[in-house]
Amino acid sequence: MKKTIISVISLILSVLCASAEDSIKVSVSDIQALIQRVERLEQKDSISQQMVSDEAKPQKKYERGKFTIGGYGEVTAKHCFYSNNYLRYGKNPEKYAGDHYGEFDLPHVVIYMGYDFGKGWSVGTEIEFEHGGTESAIEIEEEEGGEYEGEIERGGEVALEQFWLQKAFNRYAIIRAGMQVIPVGGLNAHHESTEYFGVYRNEGEFTIIPSTWHEVALTFMGSTKNGWHYQAMFLPGLDSDRFNRKNWIKPGAGSPYEFKLANVFAGAARVDYTGVKGLRLSLSGYCGNSFRNTLSKSNAELDASAYKDVKGTVSIGAFDFAYKDYGVIVRGSFTYGHLSDAAAITQYNISMRKGSVSSKQWVASDALAAGIEAGYDFFSLSHKLKEKNQSFYIFGRYDYYDSMLMYDNQPTDMYSWCGRHRAAVGINYFPIKQIGVKAEFSYGILKQGTRADGTRGKIYNDEPQIAVGIVYAGFYQL
Numbered sequence: 001m002k003k004t005i006i007s008v009i010s011l012i013l014s015v016l017c018a019s020a021e022d023s024i025k026v027s028v029s030d031i032q033a034l035i036q037r038v039e040r041l042e043q044k045d046s047i048s049q050q051m052v053s054d055e056a057k058p059q060k061k062y063e064r065g066k067f068t069i070g071g072y073g074e075v076t077a078k079h080c081f082y083s084n085n086y087l088r089y090g091k092n093p094e095k096y097a098g099d100h101y102g103e104f105d106l107p108h109v110v111i112y113m114g115y116d117f118g119k120g121w122s123v124g125t126e127i128e129f130e131h132g133g134t135e136s137a138i139e140i141e142e143e144e145g146g147e148y149e150g151e152i153e154r155g156g157e158v159a160l161e162q163f164w165l166q167k168a169f170n171r172y173a174i175i176r177a178g179m180q181v182i183p184v185g186g187l188n189a190h191h192e193s194t195e196y197f198g199v200y201r202n203e204g205e206f207t208i209i210p211s212t213w214h215e216v217a218l219t220f221m222g223s224t225k226n227g228w229h230y231q232a233m234f235l236p237g238l239d240s241d242r243f244n245r246k247n248w249i250k251p252g253a254g255s256p257y258e259f260k261l262a263n264v265f266a267g268a269a270r271v272d273y274t275g276v277k278g279l280r281l282s283l284s285g286y287c288g289n290s291f292r293n294t295l296s297k298s299n300a301e302l303d304a305s306a307y308k309d310v311k312g313t314v315s316i317g318a319f320d321f322a323y324k325d326y327g328v329i330v331r332g333s334f335t336y337g338h339l340s341d342a343a344a345i346t347q348y349n350i351s352m353r354k355g356s357v358s359s360k361q362w363v364a365s366d367a368l369a370a371g372i373e374a375g376y377d378f379f380s381l382s383h384k385l386k387e388k389n390q391s392f393y394i395f396g397r398y399d400y401y402d403s404m405l406m407y408d409n410q411p412t413d414m415y416s417w418c419g420r421h422r423a424a425v426g427i428n429y430f431p432i433k434q435i436g437v438k439a440e441f442s443y444g445i446l447k448q449g450t451r452a453d454g455t456r457g458k459i460y461n462d463e464p465q466i467a468v469g470i471v472y473a474g475f476y477q478l
Helices: 002-022 028-056 203-208 299-303 342-350 383-387
Strands: 066-080 101-105 109-118 121-130 135-141 147-154 157-170 173-181 214-223 228-236 265-273 279-288 314-325 328-339 366-377 391-407 419-432 435-446 463-477
Touching: 157 214, 203 328, 203 366, 203 391
Parallel strands: none
Antiparallel strands: 066 101, 066 109, 066 463, 109 121, 121 157, 135 147, 157 173, 173 214, 214 228, 228 265, 265 279, 279 314, 314 328, 328 366, 366 391, 391 419, 419 435, 435 463
């Protein structure tokens, strides 16, 4: 402030002196300009004083959060040397032996965003667009008298796959609540596009259990310093109304309603060991009832019927592993599931009225999926390419799965097309770590069954196909 007063006095004196010596008249505009200059000097001095004052005050320490953004996705094309007619597994499969068809697709496009608030609190969100999402429009049909008509222009699905809030007390104890992935099996835990060799997700687990399986759940998890990682989850049970022969219990996840039914509950768990370089060994499982998770009948109605003791307990056990070192990647998984009261659930679902959420189909008591894949990075032989973080894998894969392995605890030939062997060979080229170009040839051999004349042998047509794709997966902190 003292500097401002001195500046003002100096300006006034200089003007007066100039007036006295040179007899220059001071106009009104000169005075206004002088006043504006004084005001600017006062403002500048006030700001500088405020800055000094703020620097002198003790500052609050705010924890800086971390924003994570990323996702994954696939652009694919395939040509199948077999029919996609819905009757190809019917009484006369030979009618479709010469058929073939092609597809272009966006199987999964996922956007992930997360934020670390500090003090152990964080949030994660993930939105998934399957098969290009959905598009609909209202159009005026000129050929139909100008009527308004709604049309679906593109199929697909859009889903909030994850939304969770998490509190980490330390590395050993983390609690998470919200919509999250249920990590049962190798595919659910490692479903990003760069985590498997095939153009599409491996068929076995993808067929018999939900993928990517996500539910609103409460999770306790953590890890130890010597390579153990663990998760234990509490979640609502599956809905047996929507079980079917082709996909076993897979359709029972999620909900066709605006809410998830929780008349019955379930638990899931996973343990991973990564204490050996390049190796991961994992065990996971799920157990919960499914039959009363329905809106078709009340509990009182079920208690008064022949279904009063039916629980529909779903039990799933899985082992999966991965090894990556010396240019080699080997991955494998084995998943086995059992459904109690399968015959009663089948009878109940078939009896449901037309238009219900049930597919009204038979459902197996036991299902199985097993697969193994191995690939070698030939670019690892070149120091120059290795330094550029490029890789080129040639791989092979074998799967066996059966969604109707047993019915009511007895082996069965019923719907033998539900079981098959599948072999595949192909390449994966990664110009950078986050992007891969894939190509594969696969051959599906359907399980033998009992023919109409009582003999056993091949009934359905084999299913060869070629497929190509470009995939992406990456997560970044800002």
